[in-house]
Amino acid sequence: MDDLSAPALASDEGAASAGLVHFTAIKSDDAFLVCDAHGDILGGADGLFAADVRILSRFRFLVGERSPSQLSSGLSHESVVFTFHGANLDLPPMGGRATPRGVIHIERKRLLFENRLYERVRCANYGLDEIMLPLAFEYDADFRDMFEVRGMKRRRRGELLATQLTGRHAIFAYDGLDGVRRTCALGFSEPPWRMTTRRADFMFSLRPGERVDLFVEAGAEEHEPPARERFVRALAGARGRVREREGRGGQLGSSATDFTVWLEKSRADIALLVTELATGPYPYAGIPWFSTPFGRDGIITAWQLLWLAPDLAKGVLGFLAAHQAHESSRFRQSDPGKIMHETRRGEMAALEEVPFGLYYGGVDTTPLFVALAGAYLERTDDVATIEAFWPALRAAADWIERYGDSNGDGLVDYPRGAPPGLTNQGWKDSEDSVFHADGRFPTGPVALVEVQGYAFAAFRAMAAMLRRLGRPGSEIWDEKAEAMRRRVEAKFWMEEDGFYGIAVDGDGALCRPHASNAGHLLFVGLPAPDRAARVARRLMSAEFDCGWGIRTLAVGSARYNPMSYHNGSVWPHDTAICVAGMARYGEREGPAKLIVDLFGASSFFGMRMPELFCGFPREAGEPPIAYPVACMPQAWSAGSVFMLLQACLGLSIDAGRKEVRLVRPTLPEGVDRLTIERLDVAGARVDLRFQRLDNVIAVNPGPLSDRSVCVVLEG
Secondary structure (H helix, E strand, O other): OOOOOOOOOOOOOHHHHHOOOOOEEEEEOOEEEEEOOOOOEOOOOOEEEEOOEEEEOEEEEEEOOEOOEEEEEEEOOOOOOEEEEEEOOOEOOOOOOOEOOOOEEEEEEEEEEOOEEEEEEEEEEOOOOOEEEEEEEEEEOOOOEHHHHOOOOOOOOOEEOOOEEOOOEEEEEEEOOOOOEEEEEEEEOOOOOEEOOOEEEEEEEEOOOOEEEEEEEEEOOOOOOOOHHHHHHHHHHHHHHHHHHHOOOOEEEEOOHHHHHHHHHHHHHHHHHEEEEOOEEEEOOEOOOEOOOEHHHHHHHHHHHOOOOOHHHHHHHHHHHHOOOOOOEOOOOEOOOOOOOEEOOOHHHHOOOOOOOEEOOOOOHHHHHHHHHHHHHHHHOOHHHHHHHHHHHHHHHHHHHHOOOOOOOOOOOEOOOOOOOOOOOOOOOOOOOOOOOOOOOOOOOEEEHHHHHHHHHHHHHHHHHHHHHOOOOHHHHHHHHHHHHHHHHHHOEEOOOOEEOOEEOOOOOEEOOOEOHHHHHHHHOOOOHHHHHHHHHHHOOOOOEOOOOEEOEOOOOOOOOOOOOOOOOEOHHHHHHHHHHHHHOOOOHHHHHHHHHHHHHHOOOOOOOOOOEOOOOOOOOOOOOEOOOOOOOEHHHHHHHHHHHHHHHOEEEEOOOOEEEEEOOOOOOOOOEEEEEEEEEOOEEEEEEEEEEOOEEEEEEOOOOOOOOEEEEEO
16 A cells, blocks of 8 residues: 555564454444454554544453453454453352353354444353453554554644543543544443443343343543343344345345355445445445545555446546646645545544545556546446546646656656655555665655556547547647557567566666566556567466465566565455456457456455465465455455456447447356346446357356347457
8 A cells, every 4th residue: 555554664562562463343434443353452563543533442341351252253244243251250259159260152243334432241151150240441542553563653642531430331531632522432231340441340140041241432522321132122223234235236146155144245345345435435444554535545445346246436436526636736745637546534644644644655646547537437428427527637637748757768757766656656565665686775756667557548538538529639648648558569579588677767767577567558448469468378377376376576587575565465456457468369268267366265264365474385284374364354355356257258348339249258166156136337237148158158148138238249
């Protein structure tokens, strides 16, 4: 993501020391929670966060002064509800006999709804004797900014106020240096027998077969005491909201149960991360570090889902158009027409201790914005929306040419290491991700190979949109696209390697390491077919393909490290983009293999796709190696599943022509039948059924398909 808040930065502090591999995250609107397998918050990378500030930094549940033993824990199918099952350890005598371990079942059921935490603690006595059950909660609130949790140091902070106790509530407050008072109210359905500013103690008497429920709530505001009715209402609301989001657009099913679960879990992760903004739905990038709108991530995620659910792209385009830059700022790295990289609402952003309140330091987001708009128009034929966004699209295209090319060489570039923002400004934005073959860092400005591809796609999109809008000038943008194609082929192609270099530096020298960035050129269709075939073969070779996905950097390159953030790890979204590029040039065998590989990896991550994982070679009988501070869920990782499937099917949609095109479709190994239902094409419904018959994939429309849509099958 960004090297001021990416996992690599904080490797010496809280987040990385705790790791995230064994943590669970849930989200609602602008709040999210990260906890361990017991459901506890212990003050490392975990906590309850709201608007980029941690409002609950400790929340530990004890039974007789000890954590209960764990039986199981995990998320519900729709990724909304966290449930812990446990049992008591030995309890000391309390007016009678001691209670042996394993006679009290403990269930913690938790969710977030409308920025508020709801939890039910249920204890049931399966013993033969009446017991006295001592329960306790330890709690605290440090109101640390997200960037502090990530490891950044501050010279000074605001004032933590005295905790207020109101019988069933502990109310924490903090007066920030930005003049904002932030609060957290933690409440219980039963009055504790003892309550201090950091702990609440309860004592329950349970007869054999009896159970007791205790309800807990936490949020920025104090409400009425927690109660069963409030918990049930929140549970129904949270589940209903995710189901409604999952139900938008086309629906998928398959004959392979586990594969269907993968599809559904990925769709649920997207639904969980989507937040309804004034401009429409927007997928927040990932939990915990990036639960906020990111430009690049939102665009890629919307593109991955475009064929299934185009309303997400409309929401993303609307938000980014509304936050387009209109002035130049070195601090925010903005210029007129540029599309934002990231927005934050914490105290440090408000005080401009970091530039990310509204930050524009991404060189690729602006051309991607224009390219997505073109893809959205082709997919939906929604001319009215493109007309409404046209001033923003025109300004973005002007930025590409006027500000995006700082040295006049015709390439879109960025000033490497320009303070106070990011060192590198492509999707591989860690400090060490762009370098020469000998490991030296390049001089600025840096022109990344994939960014030129995005600009090429943006120019082609401008031409196509002008034609559809009936406006003049499309041929000018067509020529700009072809000029960019010629420059990329001349400056980045390495004939002896059969590959493209990663970047051109400020001296005009090519950075020659073999990186997955070249696969993004295939995604936009820039290379000639023979060069695209050579790139695809390299990406499918053992240098890149580790058996679980495509590495970000080829084995043997300088700075190659399978444990690094960007130099040898596997990012599912990156693999999906490369696979979609291969499919664009007619490749099907590679996409079919890689979707199975990533599906196999997901089985070790709870049928979900993490932000990234290590790029070590696949070993028989062994799982992929996790990257310890990777976000999960992560929007563009979850969305990669759908881009991979689209690539296998060779599927494209042209709503203006009311046409669905399938070019040599294939199905992943182990999937013999696949259904797509309620696919919207210019207001008409399309259902498709794919079935493997020996070595042939048969395709038939469903009985409810609108016959006004033409389904074209090639090969």
